[in-house]
Every structure is written in C-alpha cells, then in structure tokens.
Amino acid sequence: MRVLLPVATGALRPRGGRMSLNIELIRGSARILGDEVSTDIHCSSKYLPGKDTAYIALHAFEQIAPGFANAFQTGDIIVAGANFGINSSREQAIHVMQKMGVAAIVAPSFGRQFFRNAINNGLPVIECDVDGIASGDAVSVDLTMGCVKVAARQIKRQTTPLPPAILSLLSAGGLIPYLQQYPKWQ
Amino acid sequence: MGYTIAEKILGQHANGQPAKAGDIVVAAVDFAMMHDARAGNALQMIEKLKTGNANIQLPYVKQTALVLDHYSPPPTIEAANTHVAMRAFADHHGAHLYDVGDGICHQVLPEGGHLTSGDLVVGTDTHSTTYGAFNAFGTGVEGTDVAAVMMTGRLWFRVPETIRIELNGPLQAGVWAKDVTLHMLGRLGAEGANYQALEYCGSGVSAMAIDDRMTLANHAAELGAKAALLESDDKTVAWLKAHGAATPRPVFADSDASYSQRIVIDSAALAPQVARQHRVDDVVSVTEVVGQKIQVALIGTCTNGRLDDIRQAAAILKGQRLARGVRMIVTPASRAIYLAAMKEGLFEILTAAGASVEAAGCGTCVNITGHYISGDDQVVISTANRNFKGRLGNPQSQIWLGSAATVAASALTGIITDARTVAGGNWRAAA
Numbered sequence A: 001m002r003v004l005l006p007v008a009t010g011a012l013r014p015r016g017g018r019m020s021l022n023i024e025l026i027r028g029s030a031r032i033l034g035d036e037v038s039t040d041i042h043c044s045s046k047y048l049p050g051k052d053t054a055y056i057a058l059h060a061f062e063q064i065a066p067g068f069a070n071a072f073q074t075g076d077i078i079v080a081g082a083n084f085g086i087n088s089s090r091e092q093a094i095h096v097m098q099k100m101g102v103a104a105i106v107a108p109s110f111g112r113q114f115f116r117n118a119i120n121n122g123l124p125v126i127e128c129d130v131d132g133i134a135s136g137d138a139v140s141v142d143l144t145m146g147c148v149k150v151a152a153r154q155i156k157r158q159t160t161p162l163p164p165a166i167l168s169l170l171s172a173g174g175l176i177p178y179l180q181q182y183p184k185w186q
Numbered sequence B: 001m002g003y004t005i006a007e008k009i010l011g012q013h014a015n016g017q018p019a020k021a022g023d024i025v026v027a028a029v030d031f032a033m034m035h036d037a038r039a040g041n042a043l044q045m046i047e048k049l050k051t052g053n054a055n056i057q058l059p060y061v062k063q064t065a066l067v068l069d070h071y072s073p074p075p076t077i078e079a080a081n082t083h084v085a086m087r088a089f090a091d092h093h094g095a096h097l098y099d100v101g102d103g104i105c106h107q108v109l110p111e112g113g114h115l116t117s118g119d120l121v122v123g124t125d126t127h128s129t130t131y132g133a134f135n136a137f138g139t140g141v142e143g144t145d146v147a148a149v150m151m152t153g154r155l156w157f158r159v160p161e162t163i164r165i166e167l168n169g170p171l172q173a174g175v176w177a178k179d180v181t182l183h184m185l186g187r188l189g190a191e192g193a194n195y196q197a198l199e200y201c202g203s204g205v206s207a208m209a210i211d212d213r214m215t216l217a218n219h220a221a222e223l224g225a226k227a228a229l230l231e232s233d234d235k236t237v238a239w240l241k242a243h244g245a246a247t248p249r250p251v252f253a254d255s256d257a258s259y260s261q262r263i264v265i266d267s268a269a270l271a272p273q274v275a276r277q278h279r280v281d282d283v284v285s286v287t288e289v290v291g292q293k294i295q296v297a298l299i300g301t302c303t304n305g306r307l308d309d310i311r312q313a314a315a316i317l318k319g320q321r322l323a324r325g326v327r328m329i330v331t332p333a334s335r336a337i338y339l340a341a342m343k344e345g346l347f348e349i350l351t352a353a354g355a356s357v358e359a360a361g362c363g364t365c366v367n368i369t370g371h372y373i374s375g376d377d378q379v380v381i382s383t384a385n386r387n388f389k390g391r392l393g394n395p396q397s398q399i400w401l402g403s404a405a406t407v408a409a410s411a412l413t414g415i416i417t418d419a420r421t422v423a424g425g426n427w428r429a430a431a
C-alpha cells in the first residue's frame, strides 16, 4: 500500500547522517519587511526575466526596502508582515534568499505556495506574531519548540511548532536531499 | 465528528483514514502535471535528485503529463528549446506528452482521462484547482514536488481548512459560473481563502453543466484556494466515463464536518459580474458599468475557453458584426474543443462576425506569445482569470473580466453590455 502518515508514526524523523541545518536553534539579526510582500515581484526571476539568482540576490526587495539586500548579512533573519510571499509561486525566490544568506523567516502568515517552496528547499519559516520586533534585534528561533524570542525586549512568543515531518525535511536541507537520503520517505 | 472532502481525500491517500485540517500527511499522488513555463525548473530538480544519488529511479513518471501550452507556439529560442527538452524527457521516460496546440494543461488532463473522482492530483500551476470540478483534490505545486512524485509517487501536504459555499438555486439564463466566482472574489477578496480549500455545493452547482463547474473550480485560484471541491454526481460520472477516466470514487463531506466558514449565495438572483481593471476583486454587477467603452474582446484561457463559452459567444454573434473598432480573439482551451466547435459551425459564425480564432493554448491569458498587446488606454474585456496591470503586455491598457456572454455582448456593442439584454444572450447550456 502506498501509504504513510509520518506524524503519527514519527517515520520522518531524521536518523543521523548529514544535517545541513541546525534546526534546534537559529539566532540572527532581524531584518524587517512589511505586509503582503509578493516575492515573485521582488525576489524571483518571474518579473525579471534573464536575470540570474546572483543578480537578483544583490537587488532583492530594493523597491520596497531600499538598501535591504546591501545591508543583509549571512545569518540574518527576515521578520516580515502578514502574508509574506503571497501570490508567489516560484522556487527561485527561495534560492535567491538562500544566496543572500537568510537563516529563517518569521511572519504572522505566509502565501501558501511560498511556504511550501521554503520547506521544500530547506529554508526555515515560522508563523508568529512579529509585533514589537525591530530592525537589528537579536532574534532566536527554536523550531522544535515553536518559540521566537528577542531577549533584549523580553519578547517570548510561543507558536505551534512545525511537525516532525517538516522538521525532518528542513534538517535534511530540503525535499531533494531528504529523498536522496530516504528514497521511500522514511 | 465529521470530515470535509479535502480531509477525506488527503487522509485516504495517506493512511486510509480521514485526516484533520492542520495535519501534515505524506499522501500517494494519483497524477502529476508540469507545463512548459515551469518545466525548466522541474527538470533541473530531477537532475539534482540524480546527481546526489545515482541510484535514483523515476518509477512513477508514467503517472505524469508534460504539457506544452504556455509558450504555444514558442515565441523565443529558449522556449522552443524547453519544448525540445520536454519532448525528449517524455519520450525517454514514458510520460504523457501534450504538444503545442493540444491545449491548456487543466483542460487536457481531464479530457485525457487522467483523473477521476476521489483522486489526488498535483500540477505546477495554481489553477490545478480545476480538477476539483470532478471531485478530485487538485492543487498547485512546484518543480521540486513533481520531481518527488516521479520518484516516490508521494508528496507531503498540509491538510487545509475548508470554506463551504452553497449556491442556492440555478443561475438565470445569461449568468454563468464566472459570475459566481467573480462575486466570491468581490466578497472574500483576492487571496481571501489563502491556505484553505473550498467546497461548492447546492442546487446551483447541480444545475450546472461540467464546463461551468470547471470554471467554478478553476477560478478558486484567485481566491488563493489550495483546492476547490465539487460533489460527484451523475453528470460527473457520465463525463468521466465518456473521457475514459478510471472508475470514479466519489467523496462526500459529512453533514457534521467542520468548516472555517459557511457562505450561502442566492445564486438564482445573481446578475452578471465584472472585475474592473487591475484587480480581480474590484467586482461590480455588470449593470453598474454598462456603457464603458471596450476595444478588445478575448474569449479563452483555462477559466472560460470551453465549448459552452464558445457556443454562448456564437449565439450572441450569429448573423451579427462586431462593433466598429473592436478586435475579438477566440482561443479554445483544447484541440478537442477546437474540433467540436469547428464541427458545430461555431467558427464560421464567429469569423463572419469579425472575430479571429487561434490555436488552442494559454494564448489570450497572458502576453507570453507576444501577440495580444493592446494600445495605450485601450480597454480589454476578457474571460481570463487575472487582470493585473500589464498582464497582456501593456501596463497603459486596462483588462476587465467577465463571462463569455458578457465579453461577446460587449464585443457586439462596443460597450460593456449586460448579455441578458441582447439577442442570444440568454442561451443556455444543455445541463
């Protein structure tokens, strides 16, 4: 039978091997973006035909946040408003953000396909209220516990943690490397 | 406690039991589709899979179709080369192939008998919701996902919450499923159903022909819906059988299923609706904008390029001429529709009226092939699903959306027109 329910069985838990991501705890500086950002428009090749990932990574989000890509450091965390990645279908947007060195994205909600693409490509995304978090804040994200903290501001927010199935995909570095390790989804 | 159609289909494909909204399941996928606009990425992901592990096989590739519909015919060398790569891949691995002119992915999949009621189907396109018209859970994914399906036959899904929309009463003549979906967009807003599934039910849906039901499920994508599910009835089963699909396994929602929202629409009283330029959710009743001048009229796309749409247009334009200064293009959604329309003499009527008919494909939807550009300040009325600024190649022009009836009636008069006020405007599909 072609069936499996990983949440119930825990079958998708990582079993050692290469871990390209420490999913226990991600720490980084907050970089702020607003509500309803369509990453297709500002961060993929969809509306920038002929431009490669490296070029877009240098100019990502320029029109909505001037200087954003320039100031971005590897390991920073994007803290965005509601519906981040709305209307965005392209995986390239994720590849661009990985090229920029985005460690994780925290937002109250995500566009459906963007959320899926992020997980599939090993970019941690967490749904959380971002009220009060400012640019440059030291943010820590515990994906396993579903906890987002900014110690300096006494912000500690508990959200629904990502299920083990998703954590396994993320810790493998995305769906493709996951299936290379576990060709039968387990 | 009861379950929605989405919870049942996803759950049955995972462990045989209904799942609950919010669960993440790894479910067996019955069929997967990739089209030419996203194939580059999908084929790259398959390469990546193989590079990391030479033993990777693609045993499920026979449950997939590659469709050459967006760049149809290819306007650039790059697009033509993508087509070459897709044909080679399909030949080598034994995937189904729909070539240039065969039609739009969302039309050729059901017509090709590739899906049936109760199925789980994915495609590299947001309008994969269309398969819900046949009571199949259809949803949009990306290249990585299709690569995973080819390799494992499975994919992970987050089980969505569902909004139940009841259509109370059959639509009036001259009013179409397009008017229902535009009304919903005006009501919930674009992306108003983000992350969620829709269930359309009620006497308004049962009264609809299959063509119209496909519009209902297709256009749910503009609401941000992950899937849009209709019930399977005698009409569905007969249609699927006629197209060689596998035996339907109809899935119904339980009466005590839990929904995030329940909406009842007085569909019997609904007037034709129009979305004004640049926003799919700036929707008004046609009566409010009658008189607005138009210069370009387009009938086609995966939303409304079906036989009943073309029949409706021909009923209005029979023995008539387009208004002076109006350009009209009709693009059937598939080769099968093209042939059927030709046999019925519909193209003769439309061509005599002054319209042009083009080969089946995405054509009039978006300015990919480069020949739907309109001039500055020109107003386009289209049956497409999106009217974003510049979608047809000129940000200085406007795109308005309406049903095939509204588009044909407006092409006849040169101003936005309520089809119910012109001869042939109350033509009705044999349901």
Ligand code: SF4
Binding pocket: B070, B104, B105, B106, B125, B127, B301, B302, B303, B361, B362, B363, B365, B366, B385
């Ligand atoms: S007709 Fe338009 S919306 Fe439909 S698949 Fe083609 S491009 Fe996409």
